[in-house]
Amino acid sequence: MESKLAFSLYMAFKKMQIQFGNLAEQMGLDPAPLSALLKLWRQDGLTVTELGDKLFLKASTITSLVDRMERDGLVRRERNQEDRRVVRIFLTEKAKNLKEQFPGFEEYIQDKIKGHFTEEELETLIKLLSKLESSL
Template identity: 40%
Template sequence: MDFCNIEGVYQSFIKVIKVHHQYLHIILEKLDLYPGQPPLLFTLYKNDGLSQREIADKLHIKPATITVMLTRMEKAGLITRRQDEEDQRISRVYLTQKGREMCEELKKVMADLNEKCFGNFTEDEREIFKKLLEKMAENIEKAKDK
């Protein structure tokens, strides 16, 4: 593969990631969110009351990073932390009403972004693209394990 060739598949892949990230950042900035916050919000939306450790495990993020994210989100009024009723050493995280409303807004934003990305793809093209990305991820996972 010629990595100096700007028209190569790898360069196209990187370009898509870059423009998607830039566009998503613009959208999230308008909502006063940071890029790592939507996955955390959606995790709590589905499983409210998780411990910080459980959130870190689900998102594959270090607990210290989760602590920083939660502090920022608590200040923004999106989440609240409460001690576990059975084990006072555990802090549980819950969405506030504002956090739930933000999740609803994010669902709309993500659906719109999805439509912008794939609006002119046929269903077959979407399915093929999904399979190719999954295959790519498998290839990388296999390489990591060697």
């Protein structure tokens, strides 16, 4: 049962990654910048460290991601006036406008699985996945 659980979770995760990649591609983005935009749409002005923590990325990886996003006109960096070591990431107008085109990954996935689960099954699945997440 244990190996079947791990394998099933892994396969579901990989398929979710593919769906997220498809959605990002439809928006003209790679998955990593879209993931960062999702976090910044919820809370603009995160520090580089906070954004990296939310995305589970190492410092070097988040720095290169922010570099790319800045180059593509999606974000701008701003040093904190009180502590110049702290750099905050802010959305540009281009990135804010992209949000209007974004259907929302939650809605996108729900549309994909519509008809495969009852409402009760979805509620149970969400509860079980939350329980799993908190236990790991």
